[in-house]
Amino acid sequence: MNDEKLTLNDIKLLMVDFMFAGIDTTSATLHWVMLYLCNNPHVQKRAQAEADRLVTTHGRLPCFEDMDAMPYTRAIIKEATRIRPVGPLGLPRQTIEEDTVAGYYIPKDAQVIYNTVGIHEGLYPEDTEMFKPERWLAANFNDSGNGPILPAAGSGRRRGSDLKTMAEDGAAPSSAPDEAGHRLDLLDGIYLFGQGRRLCPGERVGHGVHSSAYLRELEAIIKGDLAKGRDPRTDRELCYAEELLLTMNDEKLTLNDIKLLMVDFMFAGIDTTSATLHWVMLYLCNNPHVQKRAQAEADRLVTTHGRLPCFEDMDAMPYTRAIIKEATRIRPVGPLGLPRQTIEEDTVAGYYIPKDAQVIYNTVGIHEGLYPEDTEMFKPERWLAANFNDSGNGPILPAAGSGRRRGSDLKTMAEDGAAPSSAPDEAGHRLDLLDGIYLFGQGRRLCPGVHLALREMFILVSRLMACVTLDSALHPGKPFSDEAQFGLTALPKEKVLVTATERDPAMREMLNMEKRQVMKRRVSLSVHT
Numbered sequence: 287m288n289d290e291k292l293t294l295n296d297i298k299l300l301m302v303d304f305m306f307a308g309i310d311t312t313s314a315t316l317h318w319v320m321l322y323l324c325n326n327p328h329v330q331k332r333a334q335a336e337a338d339r340l341v342t343t344h345g346r347l348p349c350f351e352d353m354d355a356m357p358y359t360r361a362i363i364k365e366a367t368r369i370r371p372v373g374p375l376g377l378p379r380q381t382i383e384e385d386t387v388a389g390y391y392i393p394k395d396a397q398v399i400y401n402t403v404g405i406h407e408g409l410y411p412e413d414t415e416m417f418k419p420e421r422w423l424a425a426n427f428n429d430s431g432n433g434p435i436l437p438a439a440g441s442g443r444r445r446g447s448d449l450k451t452m453a454e455d456g457a458a459p460s461s462a463p464d465e466a467g468h469r470l471d472l473l474d475g476i477y478l479f480g481q482g483r484r485l486c487p488g489e490r491v492g493h494g495v496h497s498s499a500y501l502r503e504l505e506a507i508i509k510g511d512l513a514k515g516r517d518p519r520t521d522r523e524l525c526y527a528e529e530l531l532l533t534m535n536d537e538k539l540t541l542n543d544i545k546l547l548m549v550d551f552m553f554a555g556i557d558t559t560s561a562t563l564h565w566v567m568l569y570l571c572n573n574p575h576v577q578k579r580a581q582a583e584a585d586r587l588v589t590t591h592g593r594l595p596c597f598e599d600m601d602a603m604p605y606t607r608a609i610i611k612e613a614t615r616i617r618p619v620g621p622l623g624l625p626r627q628t629i630e631e632d633t634v635a636g637y638y639i640p641k642d643a644q645v646i647y648n649t650v651g652i653h654e655g656l657y658p659e660d661t662e663m664f665k666p667e668r669w670l671a672a673n674f675n676d677s678g679n680g681p682i683l684p685a686a687g688s689g690r691r692r693g694s695d696l697k698t699m700a701e702d703g704a705a706p707s708s709a710p711d712e713a714g715h716r717l718d719l720l721d722g723i724y725l726f727g728q729g730r731r732l733c734p735g736v737h738l739a740l741r742e743m744f745i746l747v748s749r750l751m752a753c754v755t756l757d758s759a760l761h762p763g764k765p766f767s768d769e770a771q772f773g774l775t776a777l778p779k780e781k782v783l784v785t786a787t788e789r790d791p792a793m794r795e796m797l798n799m800e801k802r803q804v805m806k807r808r809v810s811l812s813v814h815t
């Protein structure tokens with residue numbers, strides 16, 4: 287550490303990085319390897335024959351030194367990374383100069399993301415869905431250009447024929463690279479580990495382009511409107527990208543900033559929200575009484591307004607919101623928060639935390655601590671104002687943004703089933719998604735997408751409850767296992783396949799009516815543009 291000018295803290299951060307970056311990725315890839323081995327007994331047989339040859343020669347089990355002598359085993363791993371790359375998209379890069387790739391102009395400072403799945407599919411378009419480890423054996427590359435065009439690890443593109451370098455499958459073991467110094471290794475042709483200088487250090491690898499054509503088109507439409515003295519906002523509902531394009535001068539945003547924001551949102555907002563919805567569906571199927579109560583809430587709204595729930599009904603549907611909140615409590619899809627660095631020393635729960643330490647909050651642990659007596663019970667009613675009272679009933683909840691306050695302070699929302707009200711209570715408090723929930727982080731870098739995520743989930747759950755009854759498609763009437771499988775997001779271990787049974791044909795008619803109205807709006811928008 288002295289030669290490399292590393293502090294003890296740098297070493298700790300490296301250890302944590304390795305844990306975060308190395309465990310899920312490797313184990314997910316191994317899941318695919320196992321799956322394809324089970325699905326392809328002939329592949330297993332050939333790998334076993336290779337292992338047997340090694341065992342017979344050396345009188346011991348394979349060890350790290352045998353990598354070069356077992357090309358078929360390596361080819362199995364490589365084919366699994368090709369056919370199902372566990373990171374479907376690469377990490378973003380910023381271009382340091384302009385360029386043209388496949389006919390697309392890429393400006394300087396653009397954010398580019400390579401599409402690993404797309405690149406891998408393009409390698410063998412004729413049979414991309416076939417698991418064929420033998421693609422990766424040197425015997426299948428020859429100087430007539432047989433084999434795909436493979437980009438080499440770390441340096442530009444080179445022909446597959448250059449890669450005719452490895453010992454043939456089954457040939458005498460040799461650990462030396464061939465005379466040209468090439469190796470048909472895991473990285474040749476595989477983009478799963480990234481590319482270039484920031485290639486995954488656990489292995490080494492791309493490109494792929496985040497197209498900006500759509501954004502430029504939108505910008506032209508907005509500029510066209512403004513040039514004609516027309517404010518697009520008065521004509522139609524704008525999407526987020528259009529709103530940003532309209533305010534980009536005032537906000538000092540470049541087109542590139544907007545692109546980066548869009549990409550950030552896609553990365554940060556899709557998996558997290560969809561994983562949370564998996565849990566919501568699971569717990570709805572497992573708790574028919576919860577569905578019934580949510581359906582009753584939706585029915586009251588439909589009867590009052592003669593339409594399906596919409597965003598404005600959030601405050602009027604506390605039980606639906608409580609379902610979403612309880613799902614985020616019981617199975618937070620991000621089991622750990624993102625790391626923070628302490629700016630001063632402190633003592634927390636008897637533990638001394640030095641300055642400059644990296645701390646990670648344990649979301650699962652905090653959530654479990656809220657209701658230790660029945661933490662594994664899915665009880666949305668915990669989050670209804672009726673269940674908080676001045677005698678301190680309810681857990682001690684940390685309030686969103688400001689210290690800790692007693693649950694009794696939170697007796698603020700309209701009672702479940704009470705008259706709809708969109709106004710916060712007189713104390714200005716709201717029993718909202720963030721009170722007591724750490725899933726979205728805390729403090730200044732709290733998830734900025736929380737309100738969007740809540741609305742997306744609210745609209746889906748409230749409308750589902752208005753229209754259908756959910757049940758497990760795999761084992762009707764029986765609960766799903768609520769065990770979590772940990773990955774980048776913690777998803778249910780069991781596949782949440784559900785059936786949706788229509789409750790009332792009148793709801794279908796309401797949906798169809800809405801669909802017709804949306805289509806009409808779309809037509810008028812395309813006429814406008």
Ligand code: HEM
Nearest residue numbers: 551554555558559562624725726727728731732733735739
């Ligand atoms: C259920 C859904 C979601 C969950 C569980 C979630 C969770 C999180 C967490 C834990 C963080 C880190 C906060 C911290 O450092 O303390 C975060 C950051 C972030 N989230 Fe979300 N998120 C969700 C939905 C969304 C959506 C829908 C968007 C946008 C469309 C979004 C955009 C972001 C962005 C841009 C950041 C980075 C903020 C920063 O670095 O300052 N998230 N999210």
